Amino acid sequence: MTVAILFLSLFLLLALRVPVAFALAGSSLLAIMYDGQVPEIVILHQMVGGVDSFPLLSVPFFVLAGAIMNSSGITHRIFDFANALVGWLRGGLGHVNVSASIIFAGMSGAAVADAGGLGAIEIKAMRKRGYDADFSVGLTAASSTIGPIIPPSLPLIIYGVMASASIGQLFAAGLIPGLLMAFALMIMVAWYAKKRQYPKEASLSLPNIAKTAKTAFLSLMTPVIIIFGILLGIFTATEAAIAAAVYALFLGGIVYRSISWRSLTKICMDTIETTSIIMLIVGAAAAFSWVLTSQRVTEDFTQWMLTLTNNKVIILLLITLILFIVGCFMETIAAITILTPILLPVAVSLGIDPVHFGIVMILNLMIGLLTPPVGLVLYVLSRVSNVPFEQCAKATLPFLVPLVIVLFLVIFIPQLSMWLPTMIYG
Template structure:
C-alpha cells in the first residue's frame, strides 16, 4: 500500500484506539496525507466546506432545535403522561411507557440523543422510584431512544439521503416498519421480564384521567402529524419540515403551554447549536477523509476484493453488516456513514441491491451502534442522566441489542420490511 493508504487506515485506526476524538483523528490524517502526498493545501478547506453545503443537511440543526424546544416547553412530559395512562396497567407498564413515549418523541425530533435525553430525564428517576433497577431503566431508555434514526423524520436518513443521492422522503418511509418492529421487540422483552420478576401491575387509568392526559397532550401528539403530514402531503420538503417543527414547538411552548420563556431561548438555542456543531463537524471532516479515500481508489479496491470473495448478495450483505456493526461499536456512526457511504453504495449497486433497501439496512445498523457498548453515543447520554458506569448499563442493555440484531437480519434479508411502504 502507498503511504496515503497507510495513513488513512492504520494511522487513523491507531489514533482512534489511543482515544483521540474521531473528528480530530480524521483531521490529523487528512493533514498528514496533504503534507506527505504533495496535495494542494487549499483543497482541504474547500473539501470540508463542500461537504456541508447541502440544503438537505439544514434539516439537522433545525430538528435538533425542535427537540430542544419540545423538551424545554414541557411537551416531552406531556407525551410521557399520555403514554402512562394508555399502557401503565400492562405487565411492565412503566417500561412500556418508555417505548411508547420514545416512539412519539422520535417522530418529532428525528434525533436519537435528543429522544434519549428527553425521555430519560423523566423516566429513569420515575422508574427508579417505582423499584426498577436503575441500570435496567437506563438500558431501556437508551434502547428506546435509538428508535429515532428509524422513525421519520430521521436525521440519520437525511445524512444517508445526501450521501446516496436518494429521496429522503422514501428513506423516511423505509424506516417505519423496522422501527415499529424494533419497538415491538422492546415491548416483548419488557413484558417478559416483568412476568419473570412477578412485578405488580399499576392500576388502570380511569377515563377522566385518560381524557385529561389526552387534552393536555394534544399539542404534543399533533406535532408528528404536522411534520410528517406536511412532508408526504407535498406541502414542504424534509428540510422545510424541520423549520416548521421549530416554529410549532416555539409557538406551543411560549403561547399554548407557556412553560417556555423568552429568557430561556438563548440556552435552548445554544444547546441545539452545540450538538449540531458536533454533527456537522464530523460530516465536514469525514467528507474530506472520504475524498482522499476515493482519490486513493481504496473504495474500488475494496469493491473488487468483495466481488472476488463474495459471489452471492446475501453473503456480501452479511459481511457488510458484521463489518459495519463492529466499526459502529468503536467509531462514530455519522463518520462511518460519510466515510464509507460511497464505497458501500457502489458495492451494493454492483450486487443489485435496491438503494432504498440498502439505506434502511445501514441506518438500522447505525441505530444499533448508538446503543451498543462500548461507545454508543446514546449509551453515554443515558449514563450521564442516571449517573451509572458503563459496565452495569452495558450488561443490562445486551438483551435489547441482541433483539435489534435480529431485526437487522430481518431488514437485510426480507426487503419488504424496508420497501412495503415505499412502493
C-alpha cells in the same frame, strides 16, 4: 502507500483522542501532501463542498426542535399520555417507556435526545414503582434507538446526503422497521413483567386517555405535521425541520409558556454547538471520501468484496459485521460519513437499493450506540440515572436481542423497509 498513510494517520489520531472531524481532515491532508499530485487547498474546497447541501439545512432545525421539546415540558405530557394508553398492561411502565419513545421519535430524530429527555423521566418513575435498575436502564437505552429510525431522523439525513438518496424515501423506509423495533421490545417487556411480576399502573380508563390526549394533543401534532407533511409532499424534509422548530417554539413559548428568554438563549447556543460539530464532521468526511475516491479505494474494495461472494445476503451480513464493529468504537455521524462511500458501492453493485441499505446501516449503528467502549446512549443514561457505565452496559445486553432480530428481518425481508417508499413514491 497514500492509502496506508490515510488510514494509519486516521487511526493514530483517533487513538490519541483527537476529535473525529480533525482526525478526518488531518489524515486527508497528510495523504495528499504525501501524494503531491494536488495542492493542499483542495481539502478545504472539499470540506466546503461537503456541507454545501440543501438537505443539511434541516439538521440545525431538527436539533433545535428536539431541544425545545425537552426544555418545555412536552416530554412530561407525552409520558402521561403513553401511561394512560398502555400503563394498564402488566409491566405498564415498561410499555410506557417504549410507547413514549415512538411518539418522541417523531419529534427529535436522535437517540441521545430521547435518552437524555424522556430517559430521566422514565427511569425515575420506574424506580419509584419498584422496577429493577437493570431493567429500567436497559429498556430505556434500547427504546431510545427507535428515534433515529422513525422519521424524522438526523442519521438518515446525513446518510441521504452522503449517498445522494431521497430523504423522503429514507424517512418512509424507516417507519415500519421502527415500529417493529418497538413491537419486539414490548414483547420482551411482557416476558420480563410476567417473570418478575411487575405491576400494572392502572386499569384501562377511556376518560383518562381522553384527558391526557387532550393535554398532550398539541404536542402529539408535532410528529403528525412532520411525517405526513413529508409523505404527502406538502414540504421537503428541510422545510419540515423548519416547521417543527417553529411549532415547538410556538408551543413552548406561547401555548405552554414554559421557555424564558434565558432558557431559549441556552437552547440556541446548544443547538449551534451541536450543529457545528455535525457540520465539521460532515465537511471533513467529504474531504476524506474524496481522497478515497481519487485513490480508487472504493472501486478496489468493491471488487475485493465481490471476489469473496456475489450473494447479496452474505454481503449484507459481512457489512453488518463491519458496521457492528465500527459502531462499538465510533460515533454514529462519523461512522456514516466515513463508511457510506466505501460500503454503498458494494451494495449497489449487487442490486441492493440505497434506501434499503441506509436503513440496514442506521439500524446497525444504533445498536452500536448501546455497546461499549463508546456507547453514547450508555454514557447519557449513566449520568441521568446515577448508574455506573459498566452496569448500564451489562443491563442493556439482553435488550440487544430484539433489536438484532429486527435487523436481520430487515436484511432478509427488504420489503419491510421498501414497501412504504414504493407505495408513496412509486
